[in-house]
Every structure is written in C-alpha cells, then in structure tokens.
Amino acid sequence: MVRDGLRSIFDDAFPDCTILEADSLEAALRVLDEAGDVDLVLLDLNIPDVSHLSGLQAVRDKFPATPVVMVSGVTDRNVVRDALAAGAAGFVPKSLKRAAIVDALQQVLSGEIYMPDLPGDESAAAEEDLIRARIDTLTPQQRVVLGHLVAGRLNKQIAYELDVSMTTVKAHVSAILQKMNVFSRTQAVIMAGKIGFRG
Known part of the structure; x- marks a missing residue:
C-alpha cells in the first residue's frame, strides 16, 4: 500500500522518472546492482529481512554514491537522528502530506539533507548538530x-x-x-x- 502511494506521488511529481521496486532488502540490492546509476533510493525502515538500520547500512556500503531516503511510520526523533547519522540523505514519515513528501524528495535530489519537523524538536538545530x-x-x-x-x-x-x-x-x-x-x-x-x- 505504501509503495502504491509513493509510486503515484512519483508519477505525478516526476513523470519522466523510471521507478524500480523491491519487496525485500535482498531484492532491492539485486535491483540496484542491475540498474547501474540510480538517482534516489526510498527505503522503508521496516522492510522485510532487516533490523533497525541494517538495510540502510547495506545499501550505503554497496552503493555509497546513491542518496538513500528512509521512509517510516515511526517518527521517534532518536530513530530519525540515528538514520541521518548513519548516512541517510533524508527521513520521510509516512504521515507527511503529498506536497511535503515531494518537497522533501526535491530537497534531497538538489543535494540537501531532509529532516522532518518533529514535535518538541528544533530540527534546524538538530541538523546543524549533525553536520x-x-x-x-x-x-x-x-x-x-x-x-x-x-x-x-x-x-x-x-x-x-x-x-x-x-x-x-x-x-x-x-x-x-x-x-x-x-x-x-x-x-x-x-x-x-x-x-x-x-x-
């Protein structure tokens, strides 16, 4: 369901892009290997066959030049910070509105790091601390x-x-x-x- 929603966002906002999909980390690594140059990876924090940030680490290790945006229903600020510290180029909560998701992806594609606003969190200060x-x-x-x-x-x-x-x-x-x-x-x-x- 989440993949369907994200696919429709890409179809609308980035109509010329090619979308590749995988339902597990193993399949994702295989797809990335076969695809060659990929502009952006959206990786679910809870994709099957991973625990916590092991999926992010695996993709970063094998494809260090490819920006990875974590997607998750979890918006715990420690999880967000851990993901960004581990090399994620952004963290997109599934609860974000479509326009905000598009904005987040455009920021990452232009070279920025996207950090969502979290309740009780000064996101600008947190990003500066991370940098x-x-x-x-x-x-x-x-x-x-x-x-x-x-x-x-x-x-x-x-x-x-x-x-x-x-x-x-x-x-x-x-x-x-x-x-x-x-x-x-x-x-x-x-x-x-x-x-x-x-x-």
Missing part, C-alpha cells in the same frame, strides 16, 4: 581542504595552495565526501555553509 558531528570526524588536513572547497577552489588550485599532488587532493576530497555522508562536492559545500564553516 558539526560529521565535520568533526575530518582530519585537520581534510578540514583545510573542505575550507578550500567552500571557497570555490578547484582541485588544481588546492594542490598548488597546499603544495601537494592532485592525487593527494582527490584522496582528501573522497574521504571528506565519505565522512560527511554526501555524494558530491556541492553537497559538502552546502552542508558546511549551513553551519558557517570556513576551514
């Missing part, structure tokens, strides 16, 4: 490189500024994207901008 926690996992050199990305510098400019090879810069950028759980430089810069990070 800070991710940036705190960076090494000092990675923080410097992120600062250069925020300043809009290209890899070759960063290599020149830091007197390191392009290969080293690329390795730092890859590590930054992985630790911040984002899929592009642009997303990393958007996230860093939300907390005023300058390096």
Whole structure:
C-alpha cells in the first residue's frame, strides 16, 4: 500500500522518472546492482529481512554514491537522528502530506539533507548538530581542504595552495565526501555553509 502511494506521488511529481521496486532488502540490492546509476533510493525502515538500520547500512556500503531516503511510520526523533547519522540523505514519515513528501524528495535530489519537523524538536538545530558531528570526524588536513572547497577552489588550485599532488587532493576530497555522508562536492559545500564553516 505504501509503495502504491509513493509510486503515484512519483508519477505525478516526476513523470519522466523510471521507478524500480523491491519487496525485500535482498531484492532491492539485486535491483540496484542491475540498474547501474540510480538517482534516489526510498527505503522503508521496516522492510522485510532487516533490523533497525541494517538495510540502510547495506545499501550505503554497496552503493555509497546513491542518496538513500528512509521512509517510516515511526517518527521517534532518536530513530530519525540515528538514520541521518548513519548516512541517510533524508527521513520521510509516512504521515507527511503529498506536497511535503515531494518537497522533501526535491530537497534531497538538489543535494540537501531532509529532516522532518518533529514535535518538541528544533530540527534546524538538530541538523546543524549533525553536520558539526560529521565535520568533526575530518582530519585537520581534510578540514583545510573542505575550507578550500567552500571557497570555490578547484582541485588544481588546492594542490598548488597546499603544495601537494592532485592525487593527494582527490584522496582528501573522497574521504571528506565519505565522512560527511554526501555524494558530491556541492553537497559538502552546502552542508558546511549551513553551519558557517570556513576551514
């Protein structure tokens, strides 16, 4: 029933998209493997054959460049935060109205992280805490490189500024994207901008 509802939302809001479906984690991983490039994965928190966030972890491990949005009837703020901390690009409660779901998916597709407003939760503050926690996992050199990305510098400019090879810069950028759980430089810069990070 939930899949039918989500499919109709996609048909209306994203009429040109191709929708792939699976009824278990095993089937989902197989479908993703066969599909190649996928723009977005919607993963039910309680999909069969997973417990808690193991499904998210499995998809992130195998397809680290694909944004995963968790869908759930559960709106416990700890579950939401755990999912986002584990690398989900968004968390969409099944209770959201259609327009809000479309807005959430558009935010994720444009490189944002979507966090729902939860009762008694300051979602903007919670998102900033999440971003800070991710940036705190960076090494000092990675923080410097992120600062250069925020300043809009290209890899070759960063290599020149830091007197390191392009290969080293690329390795730092890859590590930054992985630790911040984002899929592009642009997303990393958007996230860093939300907390005023300058390096």
